[in-house]
Amino acid sequence: MKLILNKHSEYKKNKQVILKKRSNLEILESNFEVVDAEIPPINVGEFLxxxxxxxxxxxxRGRIDEEKSYAEKVEIGEVMVGTVVGMVVESSHDKFLVGDFVEARTGWQLYGICNGSGIRKLKNDGVPLTANLGTVGMPGVTAWIGLNVHAQPIKGETVVVSAAxxxxGSVVGxxxxxxxxxxxxxxxxxxxxDYVVNELGFDACLNYKDKDFQKNLRDTCNEGVDVYxxxxxxxxLDSILNYMNPFSRIVLCGxxxxxxxPSALTVHNFRSFLINRIQLKGFICSDHMDLWRLALSELGDLVKSGQLKYKESIAIGLESAxxxxxxxxxxxxFGKQLVKLI
Ligand SMILES: NC(=O)c1ccc[n+]([C@@H]2O[C@H](COP(=O)([O-])OP(=O)(O)OC[C@H]3O[C@@H](n4cnc5c(N)ncnc54)[C@H](OP(=O)(O)O)[C@@H]3O)[C@@H](O)[C@H]2O)c1
Structure with a gap:
């Protein structure tokens, strides 16, 4: 007898990556487990x-260690947290219809059920699908908020950004x-x-792994830094504190x-904060949900006009997450890290 698979039974097979054990030190693939799972039927008001x-x-990283952080941990046996872009394939929701593309926090799995809360419907407006997870997604908004709300650089100032x-970092610069x-x-x-200077248009970029990094930093920043x-x-961070200008700003993003x-985070040049009256501001992008719509709209326009460029590293398959x-x-x-799931 010939078995006929209809569309429904195809997408009834889910695959998930769950947290198997915590780690405060180096993370290993054995901290995770890939499992098969059933997809429960959707209820009224939900979509798949x-x-x-x-x-x-x-x-x-912070969701799987033991240390206290600003966000809840993933529990052992739970699906890893994460944001995806994907398509609605089944719906009992009046605003999210089959065929709509969305950004959703359904985690490390192929299928997820949502009720619409916290879901961004993606417009077919010329922004590439994957960019909604990077330059026109949470990382881009983080750069936008860190700069526009906290650093507020003005024309002629010197801005330094790490993980550039x-x-x-690429959006900040x-x-x-x-x-x-x-x-x-x-x-x-x-x-x-090379990419940061030649493709993204930064004025300079220093390789911190180079043995001459401290000398290169001195040569490039000796006229002072206004925003780090x-x-x-x-x-x-410790090295750049040597070059901060009086009344400069440091935005602590990550x-x-x-x-x-954590022992790698020791700072010795703390005195620079006092003598230079440096303003230090830590922030989390979710503190400013009121600004996301504006930020996403500006970032989307800049990507479409070619003024904001980006690179992506794409791993293939859920197992590679x-x-x-x-x-x-x-x-x-090298650039925004994604995993292709389809
Ligand atoms: N505050 C917020 O709301 C918020 C939101 C999003 C992200 N963040 C933070 O922003 C930072 C960048 O995130 P992202 O998503 O844009 O990641 P990313 O820069 O695309 O990737 C992480 C990069 O960090 C660098 N890195 C890794 N280990 C390092 C080390 N020991 N020393 C120096 N650099 C190291 C690597 O770049 P190199 O090869 O250049 O070293 C790596 O490519 C992270 O610290 C993240 O936690 C904060």
Missing amino acids: IRAHYLSVDPYM SGAV QLSKLKGCRVIGIAGGHKKC FDNVGGII QISGYSD PKALIGLMEGKN
Whole structure:
């Protein structure tokens, strides 16, 4: 007898990545497990999403360790948290219809059920689907808020940004250039630095892995830094404190150099805050939900007009998500890290 699979039975098979054990140190693929799962029927007011791309982000590191953070942990046995872009394949919701593309926090799985809360319907407006997880998604909004709300750089000022080729850093630098600033990136490796200068248009980019990094930093920043947008913390933050101008600003966005080893975050040049009256501002992008619509609209327009460029690293298949996260923590990604799920 011939077995006929209809569309419904095809998407009844889900696959998930769950957290198997926590780690405060280095994360390993064995911290996760890939499992098959059933998809329960949707209720009235709900819809089913087939994920096409998963975003892999540094915040995921904090969700699987024991340390206190600003957000809830993923429990052992739970599906890993994460944002996807995907298509509605079944719906009992009057606003989200079959065929709509959405951005949703359904986690590391192929299918997820939503009720519409916190879901962004994506317009067919020329922004590439994957950009909604990067430059026109949470990382882009983070850059926009960190700059426009907290750093507020003005024309002629010098802005330094670390993890400069990455999802947040690349937007920070390009937005700062559009504001007429002198922009210096810091990134891991000559390839990333070349891209940041030649493709993204930064004025300079320094490779922090280079043995001459401290000398290069001195040569490039000796006229002073007005804004440091910190994505990494640790020794890079400590080094830049030597060059901050009086009344300059440091926006503390991330501390990725210490996510697996907090001892790497020690700062010695603390005195610079006092003598230079530096304003230090930590922030989380979700503190400013009121600004997301405006930020996304501006970022989308800049991507469509070609004024904001970006790069993506795309891993293939849900099973590759743990390795992609581990790679992100080691700088193996070049641009926004995604996982293709379809
Ligand atoms: N505050 C918020 O609301 C918020 C929101 C989103 C992201 N963030 C933070 O922003 C930062 C960037 O995030 P992203 O999504 O744009 O990631 P990303 O820059 O695309 O990728 C992470 C990058 O971090 C760098 N890195 C890894 N280990 C490092 C180390 N030991 N020292 C220096 N750099 C290291 C690597 O770049 P290199 O090869 O150049 O070293 C890696 O490519 C992260 O710290 C993240 O936690 C904060």
